[in-house]
Amino acid sequence: MIDILKLFYTTHYNLGALAILMLMLLIFFLSKKNFKGAIIVGILLIVYNVGIYKRTEGKSWTIEIDPPETTAVNDGYGNYSKPQPIKMTFSATPEKWSVTDEKGETHHWCWVDDMWDRFSNTDIVAWIWGENASKKMMKSTETRANNAGSGD
Incomplete structure (x- = not known):
């Protein structure tokens, strides 16, 4: 457990800073001899670390990266072909915590990155007020920007 948490927190x-603040x-x-608070924070700290360990240990993640359009290869006859997507698999064992690709770049991926991608791709206005309110807000701001840009 200690090895996984050391790799995860680094x-x-x-x-890791949040765990240190709780500690x-x-x-x-x-x-301060506030044993009630100490017990509560101690339990939170244990649950936090065990939760991270359970979500990380023994799991693997596979991601597929599409190469950018600028990497199209010309075969000399004017034919351009796009390179194949790169598939990388990551697991939370100490020997495979990160993957080094053919360019020598080190990559890392785990449940935190997956959770952040899902959160960052969420339309918060649509989530809070519903899809129609989000569309109305986008339409009103686009109309206002177009009116401001036309010089009226």
């Missing part, structure tokens, strides 16, 4: 240092809060509560 890659996702913001989540410091635990020490603070213990120094």
Whole structure:
């Protein structure tokens, strides 16, 4: 468990910083003899680390990366062909925590990156107020931008 958490926290240092802050809060509560707060923070810290371990240990992720359009290959006769997508598989074992591709670049992927991709691709306005409100807001801002750009 320690090896997985060391690898995880060195890659996702913001989540490691959160664990360190909880540990410091635990020490603070213990120094003030606030045992209720110390027990609560201690339980939160254990649940946090066990949750990260359970979501990471023994799992693997496969992603497919499409090469950019600028990497089209010319065969000399004016025919351009797009390179094949790159598939990479990552797992949370110490020997395969990161993958180095043919260019020598090191890549990493895990559930945190997958969760961030899903969150960053979410239309928050549509999620909160519904799809129609999102479309109306986009239409009103586009109309306002077009009116401002026309000089009226």
